[in-house]
Amino acid sequence: MLKSIDPALNADVLYALRAMGHGDDVVLADMNFPADAIARETTLGRLLRMENIDSGRAARAVLSVLPLDSFVKKPAERMEVVGKPKEILPVHKEVQKEIDAAEGRPSPMGSIERFAFYERAKKAYCVIQTGELRGYGCFVFKKGVIIAPAG
């Protein structure tokens, strides 16, 4: 374990989040997502895991170190429920709460249709499969920047 680092961020996940740059996407996928197949098409090329925790807990850990991109309107997006794109499930609310807490203000997620989400995920830097057992626990976060104060 490491000082001040959430133990849910394993060595592989921490490596990937650190290696990502401005505008790179990280996908948080649920347990039924075709995560291995899609991860092989990403930049990292292999699947990462944060097992046995739900989407909200995983988002909290990731957002404890990852800045969201302030250059775009919706740096966080969710997969839409098939046939009900506007339906907000508890898993979406839980992750929204973590995003708002990390940003220090309401920062509503965007949404992406299921198959469009797959295509977007293939272009991500990496895919992290969480232990989320509920459906539609699939999210994409765009990495932002941490700029040193002018000296």
Place this chain on the structure above:
Amino acid sequence: MLKSIDPALNADVLYALRAMGHGDDVVLADMNFPADAIARETTLGRLLRMENIDSGRAARAVLSVLPLDSFVKKPAERMEVVGKPKEILPVHKEVQKEIDAAEGRPSPMGSIERFAFYERAKKAYCVIQTGELRGYGCFVFKKGVIIAPAG
């Protein structure tokens, strides 16, 4: 996910438990154990993980599919507290409870001194690092057999 399989048993762990044979050892290690270094000396040669769950939860998942060896007196053993080999910590009690439940009867664990445990672990089939944050959450289980009834 798979029918009737505990979701805490990820694909890599399930592969290893299935591949093990009679008398092979699997180590469940806590978060501070030198798991990566020791796992590289095991038969499998690489570390497995069951993250974000404690020793008891991980033992329950493993023992839901892994038979313990009935050919030896103590098929399950724990790492001893340094300087206090007989001290039983809550993490030990929690795993003992899972062993007893899986066996359907009291089946007290044996114990191994810390450095002897490291040597024993190097000879295991594999090491699984759990999300156990407490100390001394280190165990070794010896695989038993499942014999078809005489036809």
